[in-house]
Amino acid sequence: MNILWLLVIAWRYILQADITIQNPHDDDFYILPEGFQDAHPGDILKYREIPPKLSSLFFPIEVKKVWQFVISSEDSFGNPTAFISTIIEPYNSDPSKVLSYQTFEDAANLTCSPSFGMRYGAPPEIFTTQMEMTFIVLALKHGYFVNSPDYEGLSSAFMAGRRSGKHILDSIRAVLKSENITGIKSDAKVGLWGYSAGAISTGWAAVIQSTYAPELKPNLLGAAIGGFAPDFASMAKYLDGTFLSGLIPAALFGIANEYPIFGDIIAEHVNPKLAKDLQLGNSLCATPAALYYMAGNFLKGKDSFFPAGPDLLEHKVFKKILEANSISRIKNVPDIPMLVYNGQLDQVVPIQDVRDIYSKWCNNGIESLEYTEDMLNGHFSGIVFSAPAAWTWLQERFHGKEPVKGCSKTVRYFNLFYPNASYASKAYWGGIYDSMVKNKIGPNNHTTSMADFLKSRLFRLLF
Known part of the structure; x- marks a missing residue:
């Protein structure tokens, strides 16, 4: 499996060897414009059109148009700020339908922003965004516009929950003003989708929508979230010492980017011998961080990064900030229909945490919550094999089918067996095929047939 991923990355280096684009740290578009403090949340402060060729896991995708907006918003404390969002138009688009897709950036560095990672020519280490383009293509193939916000903001506040929710909602406000x-259209219907950290941020948007952006209620059809982690401290203990422990320093520095005092506590408690190693987590994107910190001990073991161990999570200020950024600690429930999907074998999220948030939201009176649990998939297989279920659920909302009333929980061997998901599975692989043969992405836009592809030189070269 590791060899396969190395081959994928090498292939992408070959595809983009002659392409270079500006890093966000060197791009003036990422600088807050003058007067941003006086704008209203959701105002478009400036925008640009970028080339309509985007990075994906295997092959670039060709769309009709791509814009990037700088949008006015707030941080976790209500202070004015701004962030970037990318809006993608497919060929033969339907201006009444928008999918807001939140990628799992999983990093505390502006270089790792989705708005940069999805551009053709972005470095392969921004692997997570490029992998998720295969799911974004699902919506584009059906003619939907796609909105993909940099919900961490310009300060890369990974895991700052309230801020991420505000940025998502403000990106939707901006999109609906962008006719x-x-x-x-200003009355376009909008669905939300996110997995892993994208699910956390989407969950926050759903939870705060009724108080932060109540006027969006008529536009919002619902949100699908998978690989969903409701509690930060629980997730950190679960990840510690595993092959995914690199998420821990990224999350710590992301929260420190929003709460400077949190960074002071980290500096005070880190093992002095490992302080430089830890600091690297502030600059690595998700994939390099996972490799660098693989099996690293942060809260347990003789030579852990934090000798205080799990007691660090009980530090009064530290704990207060973590709880403020854990959905499990928030009383509000989403005011829009929700689909939550997780695997019992998830290596990032304790499945009991997801069951607990399901029970909490149901007990607190959520109007519509469907939970589908997969017995045989983990975090990474789940993103692929549960995507058809999520897309099927979203499609049903866009087509006017009523969601469940109250709460519904189903346990399946595979979420691939979700009702009517086979069509979405076909569309998913069709999107990869379209990008491979350089079809222009959109409904009814297949310029190269499968038969033509099987006869092509590219097919013979690959197989």
């Missing part, structure tokens, strides 16, 4: 730029 003179994008053609998207």
Whole structure:
């Protein structure tokens, strides 16, 4: 499996060897514009059109147009700020339908932003965003516009929950104001989708929507979230010492980017011998961080990064900040229909945490919550094999089918067996095929047939 991923990354280096684009740290577009403090949340402060060729896991995808907006918003404390969002238009688009897709950036560095990672020519180490383009293509193939916000903001506040929710909602506000730029209708219907950290941020948007952006309720059809981690401290203990422990320093520095005092506590408690090693977590994107910190002990073991161990999570200020950024500690429930999907074998999220948030939201009166649990998939297989279930659920909302009333829980061997998911599975692989043969992405836009592809030189070269 590791060899396969190395081959994928090498292939992408070959594809983009002659392409270079500006890093966000060197790109003036990522600088807050003058007067941003006086704007209202959701205002478009500036925008640009970028080339309509985007990075994906295997092959670039060709779309009709791509814009990037700088959008006014707030941080966790209500202070004015701004962030970037990318809006993608497929060929033969439907301006009444928008999918807001939140990628799992999993990093505390602006270089790892989705708005940069999805651009053709971005370095392969921004692997997570490029992998998720295969799910974004699902919506584009059906003619939906896609909105993909940099929900961590310009300060890369990974795991700052309230901020991420505000940025997502403000990106939707901006998209619905953009008809003179994008053609998207102000009354367009919007679905939300996110996996892993993208699910956490999407969950926050759903939880705060009724108080932060109540006017969006008529537009919002619902949110699908998978690989969902409701509790930070629980997840950190679960990850510690595993092959995914690199998520811990990224999350710690992300929260420190929002709460400086949190960074002071980290500096005070880190093992002095490992302080430089820890600091690297502030600059690595998700994939390099996972490799660098693989099986690293942060809270347990003789030579852990934090000798205080799990007691660090009980530090009064540290604990208060972690709880403020854990959905499990928030009383609000989403005011829009929700689909939650997780695997019992998830290596990142304790499955009991997901069951607990399901029970909590149901007990607190959520109007519509469907939970589907997969017995045989983990975190990484789940993103692929549960995507058809999520897309099927979203499609049903866009087509006007009523969601469940109250709460519904189903346990399946595979979420691939979700009702009617086979069509979404076909569309998923069809999107990969379209990018491989350089079809322009959109409904009814297949310029190269499968028969033509099987006869092509590219097919013979690959197989």
